[in-house]
Amino acid sequence: MADTCVFCRIAAGELPARVVYRDDQAVAFHDLNPQAPVHVLVVPLDHHVDLSTAEPPLLGHLLHLCAALAAELGLEEGHRVVVNTGVDGGQTVGHLHLHLMGGRFMRWPPG
Numbered sequence: 001m002a003d004t005c006v007f008c009r010i011a012a013g014e015l016p017a018r019v020v021y022r023d024d025q026a027v028a029f030h031d032l033n034p035q036a037p038v039h040v041l042v043v044p045l046d047h048h049v050d051l052s053t054a055e056p057p058l059l060g061h062l063l064h065l066c067a068a069l070a071a072e073l074g075l076e077e078g079h080r081v082v083v084n085t086g087v088d089g090g091q092t093v094g095h096l097h098l099h100l101m102g103g104r105f106m107r108w109p110p111g
């Protein structure tokens with residue numbers, strides 16, 4: 001765990017979050033600044049800066065969780081999963097996370 005990493009600290013229970021799911025590999029919680037009626041972050045417990053260091057089984061688990069949570073959170077009309085990466089990707093928190101968003105029509109391209 002990185003002491004200064006906000007998502008490590010949420011994963012460790014040191015910072016509050018509206019947690020919707022937790023297991024031995026990942027935690028999911030509502031985004032502080034939601035961009036859609038449902039906006040949940042799916043976050044590995046282990047610190048990975050981005051997709052580049054995460055192993056395929058973990059990545060598969062995180063994607064599978066997005067699908068399961070979409071069903072659980074009532075996003076049957078559709079949803080979007082986004083992984084912002086690096087400066088050009090608009091990543092602001094340097095701990096891998098998947099945005100699961102839905103509850104409204106998601107325009108494309110996002111800009």
Ligand code: 5GP
Pocket residue numbers: 006017018029030031032033034041083084090091092093094
């Ligand atoms: P990024 O821009 O890195 O892809 O996404 C980071 C996301 O984390 C943003 O949507 C931002 O609102 C959210 N976020 C940043 N800090 C916190 C926090 O302390 N708690 C929660 N729940 N979300 C956060």
Ligand code: ZN
Pocket residue numbers: 002005006007008009046047048094095
């Ligand atoms: Zn971290």
